[in-house]
Amino acid sequence: MGNDVLVVAEHLKGEFTDVTFELLGKGRELADATGGSLTAAVLGSSVDASALGAADKVVGVDHASLAEFNPETHLAALVEVVGHVDPRVTLVANTSMGMDLAAGLSVRRNAPLVAYALDVKVEDGSVVATSQLYGGKIYAESVLDGDSGIVSVLAGSFPADAGRKDGAPAVENVPAPASLDGARVKFTGLVEPEGGDVDITQHDVLVCAGRGIQSDENLPVIEELAGALGGAVCASRPIVDNKWLPKTRQVGKSGLTVKPKVYVALGVSGAPEHLEGMKDAELIIAVNTDETAPIFEVAHYGTTEDLFDLVPALTAKLK
Amino acid sequence: MNIVVPIKLVPDLVEELEINDEETDLDRDFLSFRINEFCDHALEEALSLKEAHGGTVAVIAIEREETDKVLYTALAKGADRAVKVTGVDEAASSHEAAKAMCQVIGGMEYDLVLTGVQAADDRDGQMGVLIASYLDLPHVSVVSDVEVKGDLIAVHKEYAGGVMAAFEVAPKAVLGIQAARQTPRYAPVSRVRQIMKEAELEEVEAEDGGVTSGSTVRRMYTPEKGEGAEMLDGSAEEVAEKIAAILNERKG
Numbered sequence: 412m413g414n415d416v417l418v419v420a421e422h423l424k425g426e427f428t429d430v431t432f433e434l435l436g437k438g439r440e441l442a443d444a445t446g447g448s449l450t451a452a453v454l455g456s457s458v459d460a461s462a463l464g465a466a467d468k469v470v471g472v473d474h475a476s477l478a479e480f481n482p483e484t485h486l487a488a489l490v491e492v493v494g495h496v497d498p499r500v501t502l503v504a505n506t507s508m509g510m511d512l513a514a515g516l517s518v519r520r521n522a523p524l525v526a527y528a529l530d531v532k533v534e535d536g537s538v539v540a541t542s543q544l545y546g547g548k549i550y551a552e553s554v555l556d557g558d559s560g561i562v563s564v565l566a567g568s569f570p571a572d573a574g575r576k577d578g579a580p581a582v583e584n585v586p587a588p589a590s591l592d593g594a595r596v597k598f599t600g601l602v603e604p605e606g607g608d609v610d611i612t613q614h615d616v617l618v619c620a621g622r623g624i625q626s627d628e629n630l631p632v633i634e635e636l637a638g639a640l641g642g643a644v645c646a647s648r649p650i651v652d653n654k655w656l657p658k659t660r661q662v663g664k665s666g667l668t669v670k671p672k673v674y675v676a677l678g679v680s681g682a683p684e685h686l687e688g689m690k691d692a693e694l695i696i697a698v699n700t701d702e703t704a705p706i707f708e709v710a711h712y713g714t715t716e717d718l719f720d721l722v723p724a725l726t727a728k729l730k
Numbered sequence: 731m732n733i734v735v736p737i738k739l740v741p742d743l744v745e746e747l748e749i750n751d752e753e754t755d756l757d758r759d760f761l762s763f764r765i766n767e768f769c770d771h772a773l774e775e776a777l778s779l780k781e782a783h784g785g786t787v788a789v790i791a792i793e794r795e796e797t798d799k800v801l802y803t804a805l806a807k808g809a810d811r812a813v814k815v816t817g818v819d820e821a822a823s824s825h826e827a828a829k830a831m832c833q834v835i836g837g838m839e840y841d842l843v844l845t846g847v848q849a850a851d852d853r854d855g856q857m858g859v860l861i862a863s864y865l866d867l868p869h870v871s872v873v874s875d876v877e878v879k880g881d882l883i884a885v886h887k888e889y890a891g892g893v894m895a896a897f898e899v900a901p902k903a904v905l906g907i908q909a910a911r912q913t914p915r916y917a918p919v920s921r922v923r924q925i926m927k928e929a930e931l932e933e934v935e936a937e938d939g940g941v942t943s944g945s946t947v948r949r950m951y952t953p954e955k956g957e958g959a960e961m962l963d964g965s966a967e968e969v970a971e972k973i974a975a976i977l978n979e980r981k982g
């Protein structure tokens with residue numbers, strides 16, 4: 412028990428994801444502050460753990476069924492690792508993979524879970540996590556009961572550099588649970604995105620269309636502004652789900668991460684999943700009629716003007 | 731293919747959210763609720779699977795101010811059964827809500843449970859994965875493509891950058907739907923009104939599920955402004971002028 416911290420290392424296509432290092436950096440800080448040790452949980456098949464030097468040790472399960480992420484086998488294996496390490500707190504990324512693990516772990520270990528965390532600390536022996544809720548409009552600080560909890564952390568909450576340290580930590584493998592051989596979920600392959608017409612990660616200026624544009628009939632107005640700025644049009648998820656623009660234009664958690672010099676967000680509320688993909692843009696200008704929209708927290712300049720009034724006026728001034 | 735869709739109602743984010751005096755929860759007196767956007771996608775996916783492969787769709791929702799409307803709307807869209815769960819606290823956690831849903835799902839005949847991948851208020855985790863864990867069923871979340879392949883269900887799970895993982899899963903299973911293959915359908919008000927006259931909602935009173943979120947909110951707050959954007963005021967013309975100046979300065 413004690414004050415040990417466990418970080419679930421996430422890997423895709425043979426590499427640990429950035430968020431893994433974000434969690435390791437935070438995990439290191441928590442372990443050092445409380446006199447605990449930091450363990451990385453590696454679930455895979457012959458994974459090279461030498462990039463996980465920030466951890467004191469690696470506890471893993473090595474099994475063919477874990478080679479690619481699988482919600483069923485990875486959860487079963489993680490339950491074993493957590494049982495073995497018995498950490499004070501387990502940090503899981505609130506990513507697509509992590510979402511399939513955290514809640515299941517909570518039920519199987521009968522341990523509290525706080526999700527959507529932006530921050531986590533240990534205060535007087537209690538784990539305290541700050542979650543971003545209601546589309547980013549509300550924050551909640553939760554104190555976890557008991558002496559073993561789970562926090563699922565939003566990607567981008569901590570610097571990844573703090574957790575990047577080479578050096579091969581000692582690896583201890585725990586036996587694979589028998590259930591891995593009879594998994595009901597089978598991984599059948601990765602599907603790569605089709606190449607798009609425009610690579611939005613290569614543009615200095617992006618104009619983002621959010622659901623506030625109301626209809627695809629209004630896209631030309633947005634395109635004109637992008638044209639006047641010499642930039643490209645990107646979009647929030649609902650625009651892509653509606654098939655108004657191709658998936659390659661989507662910015663955010665399940666889309667692309669962009670760092671343009673200028674990002675103009677039009678009718679975008681600024682949900683955490685969108686911010687994840689654009690908050691490091693050099694200059695962000697947001698247009699949104701709702702003054703409490705979370706996009707204004709990351710924007711440098713904002714206005715509550717109606718985008719349909721503002722955009723044509725702005726395009727005219729730039730021409 | 732028999733499908734159950736447990737629906738979450740969430741506060742309408744377009745309206746202003748107030749926090750209670752204790753700063754531990756939203757002020758629930760003035761909240762208006764609506765169907766969680768991703769649950770609407772789960773319902774759409776369930777209805778299109780039913781149209782293609784037959785079977786039934788049952789929807790379940792926990793009682794709130796607007797639950798009847800949401801359930802009748804689901805019936806109007808083509809769901810076969812609608813169950814309202816009573817006796818669950820307004821501020822129930824995801825763990826508690828999932829347990830209550832399981833009490834109803836446990837008594838149903840089904841192949842798939844489709845839930846919305848997440849909701850704006852699930853502070854203690856996503857309900858779908860919790861339901862799967864309580865029912866000891868396999869689950870895949872962040873699913874955007876569901877296809878029936880013989881006895882198996884083939885799904886795509888979304889990762890970052892447009893990359894997706896393909897899985898096959900044998901029913902029974904729980905899927906957390908991110909996006910239906912088509913935009914959620916719309917039920918005309920007249921059709922909803924007609925259904926309200928014809929159909930009845932089933933009601934089930936939840937028993938105490940014996941679970942909690944396992945954590946306590948000690949402080950709820952709205953994120954500090956100030957560090958955020960510098961707001962530009964004036965008419966649309968004036969604001970456009972200011973933005974143009976900022977952009978030109980950057981370019982120059």
Ligand SMILES: Cc1cc2nc3c(=O)[nH]c(=O)nc-3n(C[C@H](O)[C@H](O)[C@H](O)COP(=O)(O)OP(=O)(O)OC[C@H]3O[C@@H](n4cnc5c(N)ncnc54)[C@H](O)[C@@H]3O)c2cc1C
Nearest residue numbers: 621622623647648663664665666678679680684699700718
């Ligand atoms: C696992 C997962 C992954 C996700 N990945 C992504 C992702 O990659 N990218 C992404 O964007 N989302 C993603 N989402 C979805 C995300 O949660 C939000 O639903 C989405 O970002 C909302 O898009 P939006 O801001 O355009 O729409 P909304 O939240 O509906 O906001 C529309 C905004 O427009 C404003 N508005 C309306 N009319 C006007 C007007 N006339 N003038 C000015 N403003 C106006 C409104 O005030 C509102 O704030 C993901 C969700 C999940 C669960």
